[in-house]
Amino acid sequence: MWKLLLSILLLVTAPAFGQLESHTVSISASRSINLQPDQVLFGLSVSSSVTANLDQVVGALSGLGITSASLNNTFYPTPTTLSWNFSFTAPLSSLTTTIKSITQLEQTIAQNNVGLTLTFTVEGTQVSQQLRQAQSCSNSDLIADATSQGQKLAAAAGLTLGPIIKLTNAPTIEGAGIVPNLAVGQYVVNGAYSVGAVFSNILVVTLASPVTCSLVVEFQLLP
Amino acid sequence: MRKSGLVLVLVSFCPLAFGQLDSNSITVSASNNASLQPDQAIFSVSVQSGMSTGFDDVLSALQGSGITAANLSNVSGGFQQYLNVGGMPSLTWTFRLLVPLTNTKTSIASLNTLQQNIAKLNNGLMLSFIIEGTQVSQQLAQSQTCSLSALVTAATTQAQSLAAAGGVTLGSITALSGSSSTGVSDPYATSLSCAITVKFSVTRY
Numbered sequence: 179m180w181k182l183l184l185s186i187l188l189l190v191t192a193p194a195f196g197q198l199e200s201h202t203v204s205i206s207a208s209r210s211i212n213l214q215p216d217q218v219l220f221g222l223s224v225s226s227s228v229t230a231n232l233d234q235v236v237g238a239l240s241g242l243g244i245t246s247a248s249l250n251n252t253f254y255p256t257p258t259t260l261s262w263n264f265s266f267t268a269p270l271s272s273l274t275t276t277i278k279s280i281t282q283l284e285q286t287i288a289q290n291n292v293g294l295t296l297t298f299t300v301e302g303t304q305v306s307q308q309l310r311q312a313q314s315c316s317n318s319d320l321i322a323d324a325t326s327q328g329q330k331l332a333a334a335a336g337l338t339l340g341p342i343i344k345l346t347n348a349p350t351i352e353g354a355g356i357v358p359n360l361a362v363g364q365y366v367v368n369g370a371y372s373v374g375a376v377f378s379n380i381l382v383v384t385l386a387s388p389v390t391c392s393l394v395v396e397f398q399l400l401p
Numbered sequence: 402m403r404k405s406g407l408v409l410v411l412v413s414f415c416p417l418a419f420g421q422l423d424s425n426s427i428t429v430s431a432s433n434n435a436s437l438q439p440d441q442a443i444f445s446v447s448v449q450s451g452m453s454t455g456f457d458d459v460l461s462a463l464q465g466s467g468i469t470a471a472n473l474s475n476v477s478g479g480f481q482q483y484l485n486v487g488g489m490p491s492l493t494w495t496f497r498l499l500v501p502l503t504n505t506k507t508s509i510a511s512l513n514t515l516q517q518n519i520a521k522l523n524n525g526l527m528l529s530f531i532i533e534g535t536q537v538s539q540q541l542a543q544s545q546t547c548s549l550s551a552l553v554t555a556a557t558t559q560a561q562s563l564a565a566a567g568g569v570t571l572g573s574i575t576a577l578s579g580s581s582s583t584g585v586s587d588p589y590a591t592s593l594s595c596a597i598t599v600k601f602s603v604t605r606y
Contacts, residue, residue: 197423198600204578218476273476274455277492281452299479300492327581331597334549335574399576 201399203332203339206348207324208392211313215303218273220280221250222264225295228254235262238294241283242266270303315391321345324395332399340398348392425603427563427571431556432596435545439535442505444498445474446512448519449527452478452490459494462526466515472496502535547595549579556599564603572602 198204222244224235236246248264255261268276277300284296325339332339446468448459460470478492500508509532516528557571564571579597 198428198576198578198598200423200426200575200600200602202576204576206578206580207582208580209583214471215473215475221479270456270473270476273492274453277452297479300477302477303473303475323581323583327579331549331553331577331579334553335577335599337574337577399574 199396202343203328203397203399204394205324205328205331205397206392206394207320207327208348208390209315209320209323210388210390212388213305213309213313215305216270216309217267217304217306218270218276219265219267219301219304220276221299221301222266222280223297223299224262224264225255225297226260226262227293228258228260230260230293232262235294238287238292239264239283239296242279265301267304267306269306273300310389313389315393317393320391320393321395324393325397328395328397332397338400340400342395343398344396346394346396348394423600426575426600427560427567427569427603428598428600429556429560429563430596430598431552431559432594433547433552433555435593435595437537437541437545437593439537440502440541441499441536441538442502442508443533443536444500444508444512444530445533446472446496446498446528446530448494448496449529450492450494451525452492454492454525456494459526462519462522462524462528463496463515466498466511468496468498472498497533499536499538501538505532542593543583545593547593549595549597552595552597553599556597557601560599560601564601567603569603569605572604574599575602576600 222239222242224238226235232246232249236244236249244264244266248266250263250265252260252262280296280298284298287294287296321342325342328339446463446466448462450459456470456473460468473494474497475495476492477495479490498508512528512530516530519526519528553574561571577597577599
């Protein structure tokens with residue numbers, strides 16, 4: 179029994195050796211697709227007195243679907259002011275509508291005179307998780323690529339490519355870029371005065387965001 | 402109990418073998434790099450608009466330039482631009498336009514004309530552009546093929562040298578590995594790399 183167990187364990191660990199198996203051709207095939215951004219990332223900044231709490235600030239933003247989970251950071255631009263920075267995304271197709279909603283809320287907050295001031299930025303665009311997940315890798319295309327390359331490689335060595343004996347899936351690689359969202363300065367917004375609005379860096383997948391699918395195909399090598 | 406212990410000991414030795422070479426074999430990797438001459442200019446075209454301007458309005462203004470929705474690379478703006486455009490908030494729509502290097506002059510002239518036409522409309526849009534740099538087109542990159550026979554020859558020469566140094570005779574090829582890639586994962590790459598690994602059998606004198 180223990181011999182059987184040992185054999186199974188050794189067989190399982192053998193593929194991890196990373197060596198070229200004899201009488202095989204191993205081809206790593208990959209395909210990259212560039213995705214168009216379909217989302218806009220907004221940055222919202224609420225300036226309040228130091229006595230305001232998160233519930234009050236989030237409550238004022240409820241019309242936008244902002245929750246406490248959207249909070250990026252808080253800081254004190256002046257000793258008497260607290261700045262709350264949030265981010266959220268909207269479909270690119272809804273950019274104008276979303277800006278309109280934020281602008282209306284900006285005015286409502288100012289009119290309510292509750293000691294809050296809302297400002298916003300359009301931080302940039304990104305590829306949504308949904309769009310990235312919708313990109314399915316075509317294994318048949320990857321196998322066709324690997325077969326074509328395997329045939330050329332075997333022929334270059336004066337040998338013949340045999341049938342597929344093993345397939346190994348490789349993780350999909352998603353490109354990403356950092357869009358630095360740093361805005362420091364003095365702004366006059368809605369009659370209020372705020373200093374030093376600073377946003378933290380946010381990971382944004384920009385236009386140059388290829389999704390790369392890979393597959394390792396092992397063929398038998400025939401004389 | 403004793404048998405189970407033995408199994409665990411043997412398996413724990415397996416990782417030590419991971420980096421080892423096969424007996425009676427020589428494995429060699431061969432590679433070459435081919436430099437590619439960039440054949441495309443990258444234009445970054447920006448349109449500054451009011452906050453209520455939609456994507457369709459911007460695309461409409463760019464008609465005739467060859468820029469479509471697929472060229473959009475970023476949208477940004479908001480309150481930080483209050484101080485930039487006459488005290489009004491604005492959006493900046495950035496597009497990436499790839500043009501054959503040979504057409505750079507024509508493209509600059511076209512964009513200059515479009516810039517002037519948009520300015521004349523006085524509709525709150527403002528176009529500006531820069532040339533970000535150059536790159537190798539996907540077509541050029543894909544048209545480059547590696548000489549696999551040259552790589553096999555290079556690997557064989559290297560293996561023969563190793564075999565001679567090791568006092569063994571090089572035998573036949575027993576395994577091969579290589580790669581294949583489609584699409585441009587790095588559009589700014591200006592070289593094409595090819596690599597293969599070849600395993601040969603060896604016999605002792």
